Amino acid sequence: MTRLSGKVALVTGGARGIGRAIVERFAAEGAHVMIADIVEDEGRALAAALPDAMFHTLDVSKSADWDAAITALQARFGPLGVLVNNAGTSMSGSIADAPEADWHRIMDINALGAFLGCQRAVHAMGVHGGSIINVASSRGQRPSSGQAIYSASKAAVLSLTRSVALHCGENGLPIRCNALCPGVIETPLLRQHMASLGDEAAARVQLGAMQVMNRIGQPEEIAAAALFLASDEASFVTGAELNADGGFRIRD
Incomplete structure (x- = not known):
């Protein structure tokens, strides 16, 4: 039996890069997958190439887009069981020269997007439960002076992950929430x-x-880590930060 057989998953930023690799691995492991992205052509082509996938346009910073995506997903596949908050962006800039506009853009996609996804997933998963995976970054643990905003946004994702895990545990919800921290991929x-x-x-x-x-690192290596967190093999794992970074965080 495949490791995600029958599970319903939504992957943001699923048309390219790490997100695409996660979509492909989840589909291979038996999941019904929604590819949620703003990159429509590649997302639709990927969905058409997989046995049980669908595409939906989703700007993760927009509440209405989230509501529409969850509704479409559940109408076709049933209750949401796995959410991967993967969509993200990065721009260089130190505290001395990063423009304010970059703060709003990066925080809207990386931090607000994860917040809205977690909020919708907690409501959608409810008492039947599920797994939320927030793709953060080792930069959230080990910030860079040249990536001030990006580092801060990913640190916010890590704190959000712990808060969501606490909320679910304290309220008796069988929902696990974990962070996945890639290095340079x-x-x-x-x-x-x-x-x-x-x-x-x-x-x-x-x-x-x-x-x-x-x-x-390769996207497929991050997908393998996401598969573990999504699967029942991680049934006692919540509020954790899984580093799939080739040792980036500990490098001197």
């Missing part, structure tokens, strides 16, 4: 960043060296 956003630096090969070496394992 091979995604379209990362490749775009490396290309902007001019010498992509040198950038790859430099970024790989940020991990103890001296390489950039």
